[in-house]
Amino acid sequence: MMDIVLISRDGTEQSIQGGTDLSLMEAIRESGNEEVLALCGGNCSCSTCHVYIDGAFFDRLPPASPDEDELLDASAHRRPHSRLACQIRCDAALGGVRVEIAAEE
């Protein structure tokens, strides 16, 4: 299981967990959070699971695909540590990661 500190749009922090069979998006949705819309169901086809990954962990992630990059580029809220949560697999090695939900488009 991966331990995640999830930061909602209003700044509230919540500890959640994600099984290694899940994407980060699925872990967030399963925790009951509804800010991450995941319109396309995790197909790297919208940008409603846009999150910011804290710096200490960002570089350990596999790089974004061109498709993910395209979608993040279309966001008005892209930051250096932006990722789409549906493209990140939960991994125990990333335990303790702080994940902030990006503003709604």
Add this chain to the structure above:
Amino acid sequence: MNAPQARDFGSLSSKEVRGCPIPFFKNLLSEAPVYRDPGTGHYIVTRYADVIQICNQPRLFLNQADIMIGRAKSPVAAEVQKRFRERGFPELHTLSTADHPNHPRFRGMVDKVFTPTFVKGVEPKIRKIADDLIDAFVDRGSVDVANEFANLLPMFVIVDKLGLPRDDWKKIRRWSDVIMERNDPVLSGERELELTEEVIEMQNYLHENLERFRREPQDCLLSAIANVEDEQGRLTDAEAVSISFQIMVGGNETSATAILSAVYEVLQRPDMKAKLLADPLLIPSFVEEVLRMHSPVPVLFRLAAEDTEVAGVPIARGSTIVLSWMGANLDPGKWGNPDEFDIARKGLRSHLTFGRGAHFCLGHLLAKAELRTALERLLTRLPNMRLSADYPAPQYVSHAFVHLLDSLHLEFDRPSAS
């Protein structure tokens, strides 16, 4: 046991409601959010939260709803299936009407086609098609937007991608209209048989092309569908035809419909037109709000796999549920001032026009690119674009399945001689 029907608010099978379903859905939103339609026996669900809840339970609310494909309860079901078997291909559930485990298999094959990168790469072509179409009428000062632009732009984009000749567009459009008409739960048996003949013709057309690409693969989508293999092997003919027709129809009909609604909306709002011309970066938001208010496909269907309930209303196993994307897009429980056209509204993109979850529209990024480009090129190249006084005002057609304007005739200032 079904809950007793409280009041009769009309039926989605009536010509009147079909001509303008918006007041009907708005009434249901406030009076009967899960409404058993007296004309069809279907349960119409209009509230945003309830529609989402259903979309998020695909094992309980199946996509194999027997309206679009299968139609087992039709009075001519046996004859239709016989004709498909003998002269066409059995109709299968592959994409929009498929469930687990078939759906992920087929959807996975096509998901990697309509990606953000593909759409970005095809945008220059979309723009060129739009400009070429406009070139053909720009000197006339008038245009039949449906037949000279909207029906052709998404059509040419999708046929090029599929690997079909643009010259075939008329029959592809006819077959698309046939498919849309057939998505009617209360179609007469006689009409269903007529439409079946057209569908068989479409199936054979696609099959001939798929065979051509099996013999000589090319870099196009039909060739990919013809030749793709996974651990279950190649697609059968029936599977390949099924996937191909859904992309062909889904890729032209609905975008054309949305382009007409978008142009009509902008014509009714001169201040918005000026804003979009001054700042084209507002066009994406405008497009989203058009999609919210004018879902080209106002409803889709689900089948209850078990006895269940939605918002406290018992629904028996085997019941058909009508998901009203159009109703949910106007739900005051979700949207502030839902009847207001507001391109700055909060949560603009969370409308349900493209559905939600695993069946979220495969082509939504392409559709939006086509809409943005269509609007931008028309606004830019047709100065003082206005409704033509020579034709009656456009009306939405009375149709079981699509929310489509009957026509859109414009006038604009001709370019001055240089």
